Amino acid sequence: VILASAVDGLPEVRAGDDLAALIVQALAPERLQDDDVLVLAHKVVSKSEGAVRALGAVVPDARATELAELLGKDARHVQVVLDESRAVRRAERGVLICVTHHGFVCANAGVDASNAGEPDTLTLLPRDPDGSARALRARLRELTGAAPAILVTDSFGRAWRTGQCDIAIGCAGLIALEDWRGRSDTRGRELKATVIATADELAAAADLARSKDAGQPAVLVRGAGRFVTAEDGPGVQPLLRAETEDLFR
């Protein structure tokens, strides 16, 4: 049984806030357990780390200005998106599809104006979301003695399908990919190609437990302890598909 519940009562988070302590406080009297998965919408992590940009301080270059005209966007906003990108794959219909410095492919490099907390401030993706997850896990262990898995998420669009799903952009202590290859199905037949993106499925499950307009960036998932490891592990790197091996585009 998988149980996902949003954490109520988390205050508006600001740069330098001790996010782990705020979560522990919001959860009380409920206590974190070692086999929990704590799922955090990246924005709350970015805000606590100061991964934001004030539009007023951004001076767009020629490329940003040109793209902004093409897309009908604010050139300073486009400049921030470009700063967060390793490559731009598309610039159409008011959106830039970017490869971020982390290697994620998403709209506008994950740079977002909504929920930023301050007007004219953009929230970026955390610089190192796996590192953010590891740091939060260490701090939670320090505060509570328990070390739940940490999963940092964002909502990404997908190829072939409409709508967005929450997916994993960082994690610690979590089996991000569960490999069933070589194991057998119920009839004893070998499962040939079954590798499950458990971290992405957990991100999706957590997203259902909260409302986009209710300010619930943290979701506690119980019953997924088989995906939690004592070691922090490799984070989300195993979830990034090498371009040369991608048959799905």
Add this chain to the structure above:
Amino acid sequence: VILASAVDGLPEVRAGDDLAALIVQALAPERLQDDDVLVLAHKVVSKSEGAVRALGAVVPDARATELAELLGKDARHVQVVLDESRAVRRAERGVLICVTHHGFVCANAGVDASNAGEPDTLTLLPRDPDGSARALRARLRELTGAAPAILVTDSFGRAWRTGQCDIAIGCAGLIALEDWRGRSDTRGRELKATVIATADELAAAADLARSKDAGQPAVLVRGAGRFVTAEDGPGVQPLLRAETEDLFR
């Protein structure tokens, strides 16, 4: 709070079986509710509908034979995949990436040997998964008085990311896409591009509740009643992205 639990004790399902009755029986004494979402791995639906092919009766044509040689696969298996496909996008590394007649893009058109129940039998996707979902819902209403939403799923690979996630291939009584555009975030700022693929997130959440080797094709999801509708609705069609509008490939 979202709660997903696998339905235990479902027997091996065969063509012509009353799947709805088997589920009601397996759930007892637990009763289905109108705000439940019942998630079914497509194989159990396909099997109950006889959507299987015996390899012995398949005669591969020239194209299937050629592709099979290229991929190192059984030509009869390839023929079945081609029969299920509207188009083949890739044929590499032992896999055909196909567009099914329904419009889904997936490996081997969803044709699968594992868990088929009989040796040398392939399980296909249901011919009309939305129709399957509607029929199951009607039959459950008949049997129990309750009409939970029905979601039929399969595990698909994705562009850009490794591993598979369960996604929606058919549904009835479910809001497949939740559109937040025009609504406001916690700061009163308009959410610009937030359309959430709730059906896919529910499919992913349900997949976490079962084990691939435990024969648990049915998962009951509670707490997602806000996505359940009295009308059967348009099924998964809204989840299929028009090729001309797809910036994510």
